[in-house]
Amino acid sequence: QKEVEQDPGPLSVPEGAIVSLNCTYSNSAFQYFMWYRQYSRKGPELLMYTYSSGNKEDGRFTAQVDKSSKYISLFIRDSQPSDSATYLCAMNGGTSYGKLTFGQGTILTVHP
Amino acid sequence: ETGVTQTPRHLVMGMTNKKSLKCEQHLGHNAMYWYKQSAKKPLELMFVYNFKEQTENNSVPSRFSPECPNSSHLFLHLHTLQPEDSALYLCASSLPPLAGGPDTQYFGPGTRLTVL
Numbered sequence: 001q002k003e004v005e006q007d008p009g010p011l012s013v014p015e016g017a018i019v020s021l022n023c024t025y026s027n028s029a030f031q032y033f034m035w036y037r038q039y040s041r042k043g044p045e046l047l048m049y050t051y052s053s054g055n056k057e058d059g060r061f062t063a064q065v066d067k068s069s070k071y072i073s074l075f076i077r078d079s080q081p082s083d084s085a086t087y088l089c090a091m092n093g094g095t096s097y098g099k100l101t102f103g104q105g106t107i108l109t110v111h112p
Numbered sequence: 113e114t115g116v117t118q119t120p121r122h123l124v125m126g127m128t129n130k131k132s133l134k135c136e137q138h139l140g141h142n143a144m145y146w147y148k149q150s151a152k153k154p155l156e157l158m159f160v161y162n163f164k165e166q167t168e169n170n171s172v173p174s175r176f177s178p179e180c181p182n183s184s185h186l187f188l189h190l191h192t193l194q195p196e197d198s199a200l201y202l203c204a205s206s207l208p209p210l211a212g213g214p215d216t217q218y219f220g221p222g223t224r225l226t227v228l
Contacts, residue, residue, distance in 0.1 A: 008152060032214040043116070043202050043219030044155075051214065088155070092215040099168065100215050102155040 003027055006089055006103030015112050019076040023089035023103045026070065030101070031093030033065050035074045038086045038105065047074070047087075079110045114138055116220035118203050124226045127193060133223045135186040135203030142207065144186040145217060146178060149200040161186065193227045200224050 006023045013019055021035075032051055036044035050056045053067045062075040072091075076083055089103040116137045125131050137144065146158040160168035161180040175197075177189040186203055204217040 002154075004154065006154075034214070034216065036219075041221070043118075043204075043221045046216055046218065049214050049216060090155075099157060099160070100155075100217060104152065104154050 001026055003101050004089065004091065004103040007106055008104050010107040010109060012109045012111060013079055015079060015081060015110055017079050017110070019079050019083070019108060019110075021074040021076075021087050021089075021106050021108070023072050024070055025072070025091060025101075027091075027093075027101070028067075028070070029093050030091040032091060033063070033072045034090040034100070035061075035063055036088040036090060038088060040085075044088055081110050081112055084109045116203060116205055116218055118201075118220035118223050120223060121221065122224045122226075124228065125190070125193065126228050127195070129193075130189070130191040132190065133188040133201055133203075133225075135188075135220055137184055137186075137203075137205035137218075137220075139205055139218060141205035141218070142183045143205060144180060144183070145204040145206075146176075146186065146188050147202040147204065147219075149202055149222070155202070158188075190225075193225075195227050198225055198227045 004025045034049040035047040037047050038044040048058050050063045050065050053065050056063045060077045064073040086105040086107050088105045090100045092100050119134045142163050144161045148156045157170050158172045159178045164180050175192050179187040200222040202222045203220040206217040
């Protein structure tokens with residue numbers, strides 16, 4: 001079993017839709033949960049991170065963590081074509097500091 | 113230049129060639145990383161350097177040889193690679209990771225490597 005599971009998609013939605021991206025994980029020691037966005041031919045860029053369980057909102061983006069279920073989500077409201085990218089979840093914690101564990105990434109396309 | 117830069121952006125090499133990838137960070141960070149990104153696979157951590165010292169070698173074959181002369185520069189020396197080594201090689205940097213803290217890494221654009 002992979003430490004972090006992420007559906008690779010691809011996911012295609014119309015502009016304005018609410019997008020839900022998800023990851024599950026198996027290591028209960030993970031405490032910090034990140035979402036990265038990677039445009040084609042670019043490196044990943046950090047969108048936001050969350051500590052432990054709960055929600056965090058930044059503009060149109062909301063990150064949720066449910067540690068009891070080992071499940072994290074990223075919601076994108078009012079999605080735009082410019083949101084089309086690969087979204088990577090990543091996490092660290094416990095003794096694994098300095099070592100991020102990534103999901104496979106979900107390819108998202110928002111069409112006009 | 114700002115952020116993390118990588119050169120070259122694209123590289124095609126034969127299996128007998130020797131080449132080097134370069135990474136430079138302009139963020140004042142002290143930790144630097146090499147990752148391999150292959151299609152349909154998660155990012156694979158290869159090497160970690162903290163304050164120029166290698167702290168992680170993730171069972172990487174010896175045909176990949178990292179070098180970190182200072183906290184701003186990181187190299188990946190390549191020799192006798194195999195076609196399966198073709199991938200996007202990403203460099204990242206961060207503040208020194210702290211036990212119990214988030215590990216927010218900043219990535220360069222990557223070098224697209226093709227081994228013929």
